[in-house]
Amino acid sequence: MSGRDHAVVTGGAGFVGSHLVDDLVADDYRVTAVDSFASGTPENVSHHADDDRFSLLQRDVRDPLPDFDSVDVIYHFASRASPTHFDSHPIEIAMTNSLGTRHVLEAAVEHDARVVVASTSEVYGDPEVHPQPESYRGNVSPRGPRAPYDESKRFAEALSMAYVRKHDVDARTVRIFNTYGPRMQLDDGRVIPNFLSQALAGDDLTVYGDGEQTRSFCYVTDLVDGIRRLADRPGLQGAVMNVGNTNEITIRELATVVRDVVDTPSEVTYEPRPTDDPDLRCPDVSTARERLDWEPKVPLRAGLAQTADHFRTRRHEIVGSTPED
Numbered sequence: 001m002s003g004r005d006h007a008v009v010t011g012g013a014g015f016v017g018s019h020l021v022d023d024l025v026a027d028d029y030r031v032t033a034v035d036s037f038a039s040g041t042p043e044n045v046s047h048h049a050d051d052d053r054f055s056l057l058q059r060d061v062r063d064p065l066p067d068f069d070s071v072d073v074i075y076h077f078a079s080r081a082s083p084t085h086f087d088s089h090p091i092e093i094a095m096t097n098s099l100g101t102r103h104v105l106e107a108a109v110e111h112d113a114r115v116v117v118a119s120t121s122e123v124y125g126d127p128e129v130h131p132q133p134e135s136y137r138g139n140v141s142p143r144g145p146r147a148p149y150d151e152s153k154r155f156a157e158a159l160s161m162a163y164v165r166k167h168d169v170d171a172r173t174v175r176i177f178n179t180y181g182p183r184m185q186l187d188d189g190r191v192i193p194n195f196l197s198q199a200l201a202g203d204d205l206t207v208y209g210d211g212e213q214t215r216s217f218c219y220v221t222d223l224v225d226g227i228r229r230l231a232d233r234p235g236l237q238g239a240v241m242n243v244g245n246t247n248e249i250t251i252r253e254l255a256t257v258v259r260d261v262v263d264t265p266s267e268v269t270y271e272p273r274p275t276d277d278p279d280l281r282c283p284d285v286s287t288a289r290e291r292l293d294w295e296p297k298v299p300l301r302a303g304l305a306q307t308a309d310h311f312r313t314r315r316h317e318i319v320g321s322t323p324e325d
């Protein structure tokens with residue numbers, strides 16, 4: 001076995017996890033992706049198949065992590081993240097983020113490993129403070145249809161802080177705001193895959209509500225850069241940081257930009273908004289700026305063009321519409 005540091009990425013065959021795997025392998029880590037393939041796919045990391053620094057294990061984090069010889073850092077990214085899955089797989093999601101996080105933290109205790117827990121802007125719910133700083137405690141419905149995701153992510157944060165205090169685990173939390181890029185599933189229900197799929201097929205783009213709700217979209221390589229800085233900087237035990245793009249845009253404006261980037265004749269149609277869909281979403285990233293020297297770099301149009309290229313090659317999978325997230 002080489003003397004390389006060993007990074008474990010749960011959810012490593014997913015959208016964000018696979019980009020994280022790319023970054024870690026490029027940095028010469030020995031990387032193990034642990035994934036149940038619930039919403040990810042081995043194809044997302046198949047380009048590492050012949051690299052002896054990389055291995056992929058099909059495993060559900062609701063079961064304890066496999067026995068590893070040593071682990072230096074665990075990136076805990078396993079969890080379905082698509083709003084359509086909040087309806088179809090609520091218990092699986094709740095248990096992945098609760099019991100699954102416990103298994104990750106137990107492995108961290110065993111190996112004295114650092115942990116980065118993937119949390120979400122959903123911990124802010126439908127926010128009454130805008131933009132949202134890390135100190136904002138959120139406005140989440142504990143009983144609504146999004147609760148199994150939102151509340152289990154809040155629990156994952158609470159549990160990781162319990163392990164910081166009780167077992168001195170070096171756990172850090174990243175609160176991820178809407179991120180997009182290649183390897184998103186075309187049918188995953190988030191607004192950018194929806195719009196791109198529809199635009200590439202020449203179908204009308206579906207906007208839920210009047211389209212005045214806002215989001216801030218971060219390109220995946222910018223997110224991965226922030227995650228790696230959060231993991232690598234010393235002295236951040238117990239830290240929580242928003243990572244996302246602050247360039248806020250209405251969904252109606254986004255539809256216009258997508259139509260432009262794809263150069264499609266598609267029109268826009270309007271449908272009712274789903275329950276608990278937040279009005280506003282924009283991160284306050286001053287903590288990441290100050291403590292990580294992090295700044296997102298990829299402009300929306302450039303990121304959308306990259307993502308559209310990726311989706312073009314998967315046109316046969318293109319499907320219809322779902323909610324905005």
Ligand SMILES: NC(=O)c1ccc[n+]([C@@H]2O[C@H](COP(=O)([O-])OP(=O)(O)OC[C@H]3O[C@@H](n4cnc5c(N)ncnc54)[C@H](O)[C@@H]3O)[C@@H](O)[C@H]2O)c1
Pocket residue numbers: 010011012013014015016017034035036037038039040041059060061062076077078079080081082096100118119120121175176177178179180
């Ligand atoms: N993409 C975003 O905009 C966004 C925003 C906020 C938070 N996040 C968080 O980032 C992480 C990755 O999200 P993503 O967008 O890449 O989603 P994704 O669905 O593409 O990736 C999640 C991965 O986790 C795997 N997984 C799910 N449940 C599992 C389980 N029980 N055991 C093992 N593997 C399991 C899936 O198969 C998939 O490969 C998630 O924790 C998500 O909550 C993402």
